[in-house]
Amino acid sequence: MNEEEQQLNKVLMLFYFGYRTFTEKPDQIIEKYGIQRVHHRILYFIAQVPGITVNDLLSILEVTKQALNAPLRLLSEKNLIKMVQADYDKRYKLLYLTEQGKQLESKLSHVQREQMKTIFDSLGSNHQKAWIDVMNALAKVRPGQQQFNTQINKQRH
Amino acid sequence: MNEEEQQLNKVLMLFYFGYRTFTEKPDQIIEKYGIQRVHHRILYFIAQVPGITVNDLLSILEVTKQALNAPLRLLSEKNLIKMVQADYDKRYKLLYLTEQGKQLESKLSHVQREQMKTIFDSLGSNHQKAWIDVMNALAKVRPGQQQFNTQINKQRH
DNA sequence: CTATAAAGGTCAACAGTATTGACCTAATAC
DNA sequence: GTATTAGGTCAATACTGTTGACCTTTATAG
Numbered sequence: 001m002n003e004e005e006q007q008l009n010k011v012l013m014l015f016y017f018g019y020r021t022f023t024e025k026p027d028q029i030i031e032k033y034g035i036q037r038v039h040h041r042i043l044y045f046i047a048q049v050p051g052i053t054v055n056d057l058l059s060i061l062e063v064t065k066q067a068l069n070a071p072l073r074l075l076s077e078k079n080l081i082k083m084v085q086a087d088y089d090k091r092y093k094l095l096y097l098t099e100q101g102k103q104l105e106s107k108l109s110h111v112q113r114e115q116m117k118t119i120f121d122s123l124g125s126n127h128q129k130a131w132i133d134v135m136n137a138l139a140k141v142r143p144g145q146q147q148f149n150t151q152i153n154k155q156r157h
Numbered sequence: 158m159n160e161e162e163q164q165l166n167k168v169l170m171l172f173y174f175g176y177r178t179f180t181e182k183p184d185q186i187i188e189k190y191g192i193q194r195v196h197h198r199i200l201y202f203i204a205q206v207p208g209i210t211v212n213d214l215l216s217i218l219e220v221t222k223q224a225l226n227a228p229l230r231l232l233s234e235k236n237l238i239k240m241v242q243a244d245y246d247k248r249y250k251l252l253y254l255t256e257q258g259k260q261l262e263s264k265l266s267h268v269q270r271e272q273m274k275t276i277f278d279s280l281g282s283n284h285q286k287a288w289i290d291v292m293n294a295l296a297k298v299r300p301g302q303q304q305f306n307t308q309i310n311k312q313r314h
Numbered sequence: 315c316t317a318t319a320a321a322g323g324t325c326a327a328c329a330g331t332a333t334t335g336a337c338c339t340a341a342t343a344c
Numbered sequence: 345g346t347a348t349t350a351g352g353t354c355a356a357t358a359c360t361g362t363t364g365a366c367c368t369t370t371a372t373a374g
Contacts, residue, residue: 008270017296091341091350113165119294130287137276139174248321
C-alpha cells in the first residue's frame with residue numbers, strides 16, 4: 001500500500017475525530033439551554049432560510065416529520081423559534097428564529113466559525129478553499145443539499 | 158458579513174451533509190452483515206492496531222467500556238474479530254480481525270477510499286493534502302487521536 | 315501472603331436520535 | 345364534494361451512548 005492509499009485509509013478516523021471536535025463546543029453551550037445537537041441543527045437551518053416550511057426543513061435534514069416534530073415543539077416552547085401561519089396558504093407554517101433564537105444561533109455559529117478560522121488562518125486561505133471544495137463534492141450529491149439550494153434560490157425572488 | 162465569513166457559515170452544513178455521504182455506502186454494506194456503524198468503527202481501528210487491548214480501544218473511541226462491550230461481543234459471535242488472552246498478562250485481551258473480519262474491513266475501507274479518491278482526483282492532489290491537513294488540525298486535539306498515535310508508535314517497536 | 319489495583323464483563327436505568335406505521339385535522343385543489 | 349397536501353401525534357422499535365453498581369480474574373506492592 002503506497003503513501004497515498006495510506007493517507008486515504010485515515011479518512012474514516014479524520015471524519016470521526018474531526019466531527020467530534022467540531023461539535024464539542026456548541027454541544028456544551030446548548031446543553032445549558034436544555035437542548036441538543038438536533039435542535040442546534042434546526043436553529044442553524046432556520047437561520048439560513050428564514051420562513052422555511054416544516055416540510056421543506058425535513059427535506060433538507062433528510063429526516064421524517066416525526067423526527068422533527070418534537071424538537072420543533074421544544075424550540076417553540078423555549079421561545080427560540082416561532083411558527084407563523086402563511087397567509088397565502090394557511091396550511092403552511094413558516095419557521096423563524098425569535099430574538100432569543102437569533103442570539104443563540106449567532107453565538108453557536110460564531111464559535112464554530114472561529115474554530116475553523118483559527119485552523120484556516122494557520123494553514124492559509126488555499127487550505128480553506130480546498131477543504132470547502134472537497135466537502136462540497138461530498139455534500140452536493142445529497143437530496144438535502146439540493147433542497148437547500150432550491151430554498152436559497154427561492155428566497156432571492 | 159463578507160464572503161469569507163459566509164463560507165465559514167456553511168461549515169456546519171458541509172459537515173452534516175459530507176458525513177452523511179461518507180457513511181452512506183458502508184452503512185448499506187454492513188447492514189447485510191447484521192451490524193452497524195459502531196461495529197464498522199471497531200473493525201476499522203482493530204485493523205489499524207491489530208492486537209489492541211479493550212481498554213486502549215475505548216480510549217481511542219472515547220467511549221465507556223459498557224458502550225464497547227456489546228458491539229465487541231456481537232463482532233466476536235459473528236466471527237469478525239477474535240480475542241486472544243495476552244501471555245505476558247492474562248488480564249489483557251488482544252483484539253484481532255479474523256479472516257472474515259479482514260475481508261469485510263478491507264471491503265468497507267476500499268469503498269470509502271474510492272469515494273474520496275474520485276473527489277481528490279477530480280480536484281487535484283493539493284486538495285487532498287489540504288483537506289487532510291485541515292481535518293488533522295481538528296483531530297489532533299482529541300484524546301482519542303493522541304491515544305491512537307501512542308498505539309501506532311508502540312507497534313513500531 | 316494479603317491487600318489493592320487493573321482489565322474486563324455485565325446488569326439496570328435512562329437519554330438522545332431516529333425509524334415505520336397508523337391515524338387525525340385543517341385547508342386547498344380539482 | 346372528494347382527493348390531496350401540510351402538519352400533528354401516538355405507539356413500537358432500533359441504535360448509540362451514558363452513569364452507577366457490582367462481579368471475576370490476574371497481577372503487583374507491601
